Amino acid sequence: MASLVGSSSKDAETHLLEIIKSHTRDKTFERSGEVHQVVEPDDAQPTVTRPTRRYQVLLLVSGFFMTFHVIGINSLYGIFQELYTSPETSITDAQRQDALVSLVGTIGSGLTWSGSIFVNPLIARLENLKLITLTGVVIMSLGLILASFSSKLWHLFFTQALLYGIGSSMYYFPIMSITPVYFDKHRGFAMGVILAGSGVGGLVLAPVLQVLLDKYGVRWALRILGIWNLIIGIPVACVVRHRSGFGMRRGRTRMNMGLVKRGTFLYQASGAFLQAAGNVIPTYYLTSYSVSILDYSRSTGSLLLAVNSGVNSLSRIAMGILADQVGRQNTMITSVFLSGLSVFALWYDAPRARFIAFVVLYAIYAGGYNALLPTTITEIYGVENYASVNGFVYFVRGMGSLFGAPLAGVILGSYKRNGDKSDIFGGSSILQTRFNNVSVYAGILLLAAGFCVSYVRWLDARDKGRWAWKA
Template sequence: MVDGKRRVSPPDGGWGWVIVGCCFMVTVCTRAVTRCISIFFVEFQAHFGADYSATAWIHSLVDCTTMLCAPVGSLVGNRWSCRVAVMFGGLLSSCGLLLSSFTTSLELLYFSLGVLTGLGFALCYTPAIAMVGCYFQRRKALAYGIAMSGSGIGTFVLAPAVQLLIELYSWRGALLILSAFVANLCVCGSLLRPITLLEEEEEEGEEKHGEDERCFISCFLSSKEYRFLLLPDFLGLAVSFLFLASGCSLPFVYLVPYALSAGVGHQNAAFLMSILGVIDIMGNITFGWLTDRRCLKPYRLACYVFSVGMEGLCCLFMPLLRSFPLLVPFAILYGYFDGAYVALIPVVTSDVVGAPYLSSALGVVYFLHAIPYLVSPPIGGWLVDVTGSYTATFFLSGAALLASALILSTVAGIRHCCRRRHPTTVAMETKHEPFPLSPSDQSNCFMAFNKEAVGQAVAS
């Protein structure tokens, strides 16, 4: 017993599979519903007399708000509980969709569907994903693979269903039914049974010194919850996520227009997206299962870097693919590795910061996705307008993805060299502690490594 709380290890099963099922439904109700909003665009244009660019801001606002407010979801989950965060988020997003079905202007849709629904999704998404990491350790990658596959499976099922609802009940009726469907987030939230994971107590003096050292972050943020922000490992991970988010969304936006410009028929162009979505699901689950195997488990970060790098290479070769038979392999490869890295984002983040800090860390991680998600599609479209082709857009996507993989590889390489120069770190890591060194110790380690490298360069 520690402070009246019982030490609990991740059960790797039992109620944990209920948590995985709940997280699966959360990704269906948030990410899949967000993808399906684009189906309403033609209806919005016809009803409000708006052009495509004005209507497209709705989708961008939902996506951006969901990621931008991800730290709010983490904060609510940490201060109260993940159950409260998901239930309140479900209520908020359902109300946003309900109000959208009665809206009378596009500007009101920006608020109700873009901001209000996006904020509700943000309150649900991060806490639900963090709960999976609390219940699983040995089979964490598989659990996350199943949970995150809800986005692909949900899109595959919801897209035709939403189109049918629009045809039967108009866009207002479809939004009303979606509001009732999203209300199931409240049910999912009620099933998120809290679990307390306690690590070994740190020495009181070291904890106080660490708090003093990190007090500059913000008086609003708890230094205990956000101590990982000073870790060099996490900082490198954060920078790589910025580049990742800048490149990963462009192929989803421009694959169909590019295929049409290459002479592929409308039906086959749409079929490419279906292939990508189905293979994405396979990547979620199979890559999660593979990286839980004993032989690959120590190399999960390397598997993540490999997935992102392969996506980048696929984009660089995209301009050479000018027919449907050649674009099918692209859809298969890109879809598989997209599903692979999406499933590994929470796993890699958890390996860096540890399960107790996962909710806060994921909030920051998804927050970093917000602005790139908002601006990269318009930048890609501007490049198409300026150059008259999609080559520059796909080169931008590929370069950003490769830069993300390169940055993370560099950070991992520096960390490996740093560990070799500090053997005590390796010994401590064998105890599976998420922070083998304190933030200040890691910073000193990196400074020592850099100083030694500079000294060797001068001597040579």
């Protein structure tokens, strides 16, 4: 009996070793009658290194300052638009051309997102992410500095739109692409911290820009902004690197057609387009509404924009923390719906008190989608598809930005500034009606985006074969 048990034990041990050998490359040797094994990782599956806490903190700080400039400066364009279209503008063919001038800003911010279509493949193929990021910093700064020499509207399209947009995209996506893979349990919090930089950027830069405009004029304001962006961006670029062994560099950058045909992807892309189109409108026309309808000064309008950005910054962190507790998709859906409802309830036909409430509450609600989109992409489509899906979704968001503000400018039309709210068609009531139409347009886009992301939530649960309240 003992011999049979011993024989059976040896056979089991031998069989177990054969199974291990079939899955790993191994070295075996005998010592004191025992079998020892040294397992080497397969070449196809490189060892995944655990990120240090120090690098995670450094990445969060760098990402915060990156969004501080990229999205923070994007959010300032409403101040530039009010100046470019006013009688004091140095670009004469931009005066009272709200639709065309808003197109400059939406091309710049739109390229920030849609540039992912070429930046993400670079990220996946190049080892040196620092070079991509640094190149973006230089091009973005160059766009701002060259815009200071503009005398015609087409100069702005080349500088503050194309150069700025291409550079900001190359600056933005390397950090945004690698951050989710450096965090597991606290991805929502990490993305919230990084994207909070955008709100802080708007909070700090809006009054600073207004001071620069009042003291030095638009030309030197742009030059100072571009030089400052370069000074901050160089050390930020030095932090960025791939996570060793994680496979991001080998990740898929071309869209998997199986994913494209899934309902979740189609509605995710539609929601991204609609949300971007609606979300950009309040930030672009907040200052114009403050000055032209509510008779605030430009400095007060800039202050309201700064308040909006600051509250939005805190909201992104809070939304990230809340999302880790109650579900990222749940939080994102709620934030999109509430942002759309706030436009209808608070901006439409708003007097001063209600408009200030809108400035604050819209900032709170709108922070959720932007903070949580990357994390929900990871959860729904998997880390292996993150690079391709994220790149395409942000490309669609860029197209949405191009669709939103310029059409709002067409709805608004041409009108006079400097306290004279009469326009070519009538008086102040006509202008108020036009702004009301702009708010309705923005609200419809945001509510439609809410229905899209809600349906993505349902389709994702169906595809996974189970419904979870926390998702």
